[in-house]
Amino acid sequence: MSVQPAISVTQARKAFGGLLAVNDVSFEVAPGELLGLIGPNGSGKTTMLNLISGALKPTSGSIALGGQTISGLPAHRIARAGIARTFQLVRILPSLSAEENVLAGAVFGHMRQWGGEARRAARDLLARVGLGGLGATPPSAMTYIDQKRLELARALAGNPRVLLLDEWLAGLNPSELKTGINLIAELRAEGRTIIMVEHVMDAIRSLCDRCVVMSSGALIAQGRVEDVLSDPEVVRAYLGGGDA
Amino acid sequence: MSAFSGREIRVFLAAAALALAAALPLADQGYYLSLAVNVAMYAVLCTAWALFSGPTHYISLATAAFFGLGAYTVGLGIDTVPFAALIAIAGLVSAIVAALVGLATLRLSGVYFVIFTLGLAELTRQVVTWLQTNFTTGVGLYVFTDLAERHIYWMLLALGAAVYLSGWLIARSRLGFAMRIIGNDETVAAHVGIDTAVSKVLLFMISGAFIGMVGAILAPRFAYIEPPAAFNPMISFQVVIMALLGGSQRLWGPLVGVIPFTILFDFVSGQFPNHTNLMIGAAFMLVVYFIPNGIVGVMERLRLRLGLRKTPSASGQEKAA
Numbered sequence: 001m002s003v004q005p006a007i008s009v010t011q012a013r014k015a016f017g018g019l020l021a022v023n024d025v026s027f028e029v030a031p032g033e034l035l036g037l038i039g040p041n042g043s044g045k046t047t048m049l050n051l052i053s054g055a056l057k058p059t060s061g062s063i064a065l066g067g068q069t070i071s072g073l074p075a076h077r078i079a080r081a082g083i084a085r086t087f088q089l090v091r092i093l094p095s096l097s098a099e100e101n102v103l104a105g106a107v108f109g110h111m112r113q114w115g116g117e118a119r120r121a122a123r124d125l126l127a128r129v130g131l132g133g134l135g136a137t138p139p140s141a142m143t144y145i146d147q148k149r150l151e152l153a154r155a156l157a158g159n160p161r162v163l164l165l166d167e168w169l170a171g172l173n174p175s176e177l178k179t180g181i182n183l184i185a186e187l188r189a190e191g192r193t194i195i196m197v198e199h200v201m202d203a204i205r206s207l208c209d210r211c212v213v214m215s216s217g218a219l220i221a222q223g224r225v226e227d228v229l230s231d232p233e234v235v236r237a238y239l240g241g242g243d244a
Numbered sequence: 245m246s247a248f249s250g251r252e253i254r255v256f257l258a259a260a261a262l263a264l265a266a267a268l269p270l271a272d273q274g275y276y277l278s279l280a281v282n283v284a285m286y287a288v289l290c291t292a293w294a295l296f297s298g299p300t301h302y303i304s305l306a307t308a309a310f311f312g313l314g315a316y317t318v319g320l321g322i323d324t325v326p327f328a329a330l331i332a333i334a335g336l337v338s339a340i341v342a343a344l345v346g347l348a349t350l351r352l353s354g355v356y357f358v359i360f361t362l363g364l365a366e367l368t369r370q371v372v373t374w375l376q377t378n379f380t381t382g383v384g385l386y387v388f389t390d391l392a393e394r395h396i397y398w399m400l401l402a403l404g405a406a407v408y409l410s411g412w413l414i415a416r417s418r419l420g421f422a423m424r425i426i427g428n429d430e431t432v433a434a435h436v437g438i439d440t441a442v443s444k445v446l447l448f449m450i451s452g453a454f455i456g457m458v459g460a461i462l463a464p465r466f467a468y469i470e471p472p473a474a475f476n477p478m479i480s481f482q483v484v485i486m487a488l489l490g491g492s493q494r495l496w497g498p499l500v501g502v503i504p505f506t507i508l509f510d511f512v513s514g515q516f517p518n519h520t521n522l523m524i525g526a527a528f529m530l531v532v533y534f535i536p537n538g539i540v541g542v543m544e545r546l547r548l549r550l551g552l553r554k555t556p557s558a559s560g561q562e563k564a565a
Contacts, residue, residue, distance in 0.1 A: 053435060079437035093428040104425050107418060108437040114418065158437065 004067050006031045006162055006193040007052065012061035012071070014047055021047040023217040024061065029162070034184075034194045036204045036211035036225065040237065044217040045197040046088055049164050052195070053085045054078035066161065082110040082161030086151045086168050088197075092139040099135030102126055102153045109158015125153040129183060145176045152183070163187070165196040169203050181206060205229075213237070258408070266401055269394035277393050281465070283506045284400035285458060289479070290487040290498035291407050292454035295414065296447045297484075298492035299423035302354075305480040306345065306361035309368045310338040310452045312475035314459025316372060319385030319469040327389065331399075331460045338456025339449040341368075346445035362477070369475035376471075384470040391464045399461045407454050411495040414450070419443060481524060482509075489531050491538025500539045 005028040014022040022044045029035045037045050050056040052063055054075035063071040070078050084105065093101050102122040106113050113121055126135055129149040134142075139150055148168060155163055169180050181203050187194060188207065198204055204211060205225055212222040215237035221228045228234055248256075268280050289307060297304055314334035321330050349360045376383050414420040422443045426433040433440050463469060482505075490501025505527070513520045535542055 055431070055435070074439075075431075075434040076437050076439045079435055085435055087432075091429055091432050093425055093432060095428055096424060100421075100424075104421070104432070104436045107421060108425075110437070112437075154436065 003030060005029060005064075006033070006066060007195070008064045009048075009052070010062050010064075012048070012051055012063060013059045014044075014051055014056060015059045020217045022051060022058075022214075025214065025217075025219045026061075027212050027219060027222055029193060029195060031193055032191045033209050034188045034192075034196065034207055036208035037195055037197045037214065038199070038204060038211055039214035039220075042216075043214040043237075045214055046166055047217075048214065049085065049166050049195070049197055052078075052162075053083055053164055076108075079108075079158070079160075080110060082158075083164065084109060084155035084158055084160035084162075085164035086148070086155050086166055088166040088170075090144070090147045090151050092142075092147050092150055094138070094140045096139070097135060098126060098131060098137045098139050098142070098150055099123060101139055101150050102157050105154040105157030110161065111159040122153075122157060125157055126150075128156075129153045130179070145172055145180070148172075148180075149183075156187075161193065163192055163194045165194060165198075167197055167199060169198060169200045177203070201229075262401065262405060266398060269397060273394065277397060279507065279510055281393060281397050281400065282510065283503055284397060284404060285462060286483065286486055286502045286506050287499050288400055288404045288407055288458050289455055289483045290490070290502050291404070291411065291495065292451050292458070293483050294487045294492040294495075294498045295407070295411055295454075296444075296451035297487070298494075298497075299420075299427045300444055300447070301427065302350070302444075303358045303484060304361045304448075304451075305358060305477070305484065306342075306364050306452070307455055307480040307483045308365040308475050308477050309361075310342070310455035311459035311462075311479055312365070312368060312372070312471070313338050313341060314456035314461075315463040315466065315469050315474040316385070316459075317456070318460045318463035319387050319474075322387050322389065322463075327391070327464075331457050334456040334460035335453040338459075339453040342449040342452030343445055346448040347441075350441055350444045350448065362480070365475055365477055365480060369471045372475070373471045384468050386468055387463045387466065389464040393465070396461055396465055400458070403454065403457055403461065408495060410450065410454075414447075415495070419446060423447060478524070481528070485524060485528050485531060488538055489527070489535070491540030493537065494540050497538055497540040 007029040009028070010026050011024045012022055012026070013020070013024050025048060037048060039045050047056065051058050051071065054070070054073055054077070058071050061071070062069055065081055065083060068081065070081055070083070073081070093104065096104070099119065099122050102125050103118055106118040106121050123135055126132055129152050131146060131149055131153065139147055142150065152168065165184070168184070169177055172180055177200065184194070184196070184203070184207055196208070208225050210223060211225050211228050213220050213228055213234050220237055221231045221234045265280070269277055289311070293304065293307060296302070317334040317337055318327070318330045321333070325333070345361070345364055349357055352360065373383060422433065422438045425436065425438060426440050426443060430440055459474070466473060486501040486505045487498040488501070489505055490499060491497030509520065509523065512523045531538070
C-alpha cells in the first residue's frame with residue numbers, strides 16, 4: 001500500500017443491547033478524499049460517525065487515524081488528535097457570541113491557538129463560511145443555515161486532519177443547498193479529508209469521490225459513486241425497489 | 245464621556261469599596277465588626293463556591309467539609325506552625341480532598357453529586373471524631389492566638405480580594421473559556437477537545453482551597469474547635485442559598501445575596517433564635533421558585549427589557565454597517 005489511509009475502520013461493531021447498530025464495518029478513507037456515507041434511515045450511519053468521533057465507543061473492532069488507533073479514546077483526545085465534526089441536529093453554544101463559538105474550536109482543537117491569533121483565525125473562518133462581520137451576533141438569533149455555517153467554522157477552527165459532517169446539508173432550501181454544496185466543494189479543493197453522512201443525492205453525486213453504503217448496520221457496497229448507486233443491492237436497500 | 249474607561253472605573257470602585265470595608269474596625273470594634281466578619285466570611289465562601297458551581301451548575305454541599313478541614317488544620321498545627329503557613333496548608337489540604345472527590349464524583353451528574361458532597365461533609369466529620377476519640381485525649385482542640393476580631397476581618401478581606409482576582413483571571417483563561425463551553429453543551433465541549441473532567445476538577449480544587457482557607461482564618465474565632473461546629477452542614481446550605489439568592493452566573497453575584505441575607509439572618513437569630521431553620525427553609529424555597537437566577541438575574545432581565553425598547557435604532561445601525 002503506497003499511502004497510509006487518513007482513516008481506517010476495521011471490523012467496527014456497535015451493539016446497543018441486542019440491537020446491532022454497526023455490524024463489523026470496514027472501510028478506509030484516503031488523505032484528501034471526500035467520502036460519502038449513505039444509506040436509509042436507521043442504517044447506522046450516524047452511529048458510525050459517533051464511533052469515529054468518540055461520542056460512542058465501539059463494542060469491538062478498531063478505528064485508526066493516520067495509522068494511530070483512536071477507538072476507545074475519549075472524545076476530547078480524538079478531537080485533539082485531529083478529528084472534528086458537526087452534529088446532525090445543529091449544536092451551537094447559545095450563550096456565546098458567534099466568534100466565541102468558532103474560537104472554541106481554535107482554542108481547544110487539533111491545532112491550538114490562544115489570544116489575538118485565535119481571534120483572527122476565528123474571524124477569518126467566519127468570513128470563509130459566509131458569516132463575515134457577524135462575530136458579535138448571538139447565534140440563537142441566526143437562521144438555520146447560518147447556525148450550520150457557524151458549526152462548520154467551529155469544526156474547521158482546529159484545522160482538523162479529518163472532518164466529519166453529519167447531514168450538514170439537511171434542512172436547507174434549494175438556494176441554501178447550492179451555497180452549502182459550493183462551500184463543501186471548496187473545502188474539498190483545499191485538500192481536506194472529509195466524511196459526510198448525507199441524504200441529499202445531488203450533493204453525493206457532485207461532491208463525493210467515493211461512497212460507502214450501509215443498510216441495517218452492515219456495509220453493503222462501496223466504490224465510485226455512479227457504480228455504487230447502480231448496484232442492484234443498493235438500489236433495493238436504499239431506494240426500496242425498482243423505482244430508481 | 246470621561247477620560248477613564250469602564251474597566252478603570254470599575255477597578256477604582258472595587259478598590260475604594262475594599263478600602264472602605266477595611267476601615268470599618270476603626271469605627272466600631274463590637275457588634276458591627278462581628279456582623280462584618282460574618283458578611284466577609286460568607287462573601288468569600290459564596291464567591292468561592294460560585295467559582296465552581298456557577299459555570300458547572302453542580303450544587304456542591306461540600307462547603308462544610310472544606311471549611312472544617314481548614315479549621316482543623318489550624319487546630320492541629322497552631323502550637324507548632326506559623327498561622328500564615330497554616331492558612332496555606334489548609335488551602336492545600338482542601339484542594340487535595342477536592343481533587344480526590346472530584347475525580348471520583350464529577351462523572352456523576354446532578355443529584356448524585358449533591359448527595360455525595362453532603363455525605364462527604366458528614367463522612368469527614370465522623371472520621372475526624374473517630375480519630376480524635378481513639379488517638380487523642382479529647383474531641384475538641386483549643387486555638388489560642390493573639391489575633392483579634394479585626395485581624396480576622398482583615399484577613400478575610402484580603403482572601404476575598406484574592407478570590408475575586410482569581411475569578412477574574414480564570415474568566416480570562418483557557419480554563420474559564422472551557423467552563424463556559426461546558427456550561428453550554430458538554431458534548432460540544434468534549435468534541436472540540438476539552439477534557440471536561442479535568443477542567444471541572446481543577447475548578448473544584450480552586451474553589452475548595454479558598455473555602456478551606458476561610459475555615460483556617462476563622463479557627464481562632466471559634467477558640468475551641470469540635471467536629472459538630474467545624475463541619476456544621478448549615479454552612480453548606482447557607483452558602484448555597486446566599487449564592488443562589490445573589491446569582492451565581494456573575495463573579496459579584498453572590499455578594500449581592502450575602503449582604504442582605506447575613507444581616508437578616510443575624511436579626512432573626514437574635515430575635516427568634518429557634519426559628520433560624522424555618523427562615524433558611526423558607527428562603528430556599530422562595531429563591532428556587534421565584535428568582536432561580538438570583539437578584540443579578542432579575543437585574544439583567546430588567547436591563548434587557550429596557551434595552552429592548554432601544555433596539556430599533558441599534559438594529560438600524562447594524563444594517564447600515
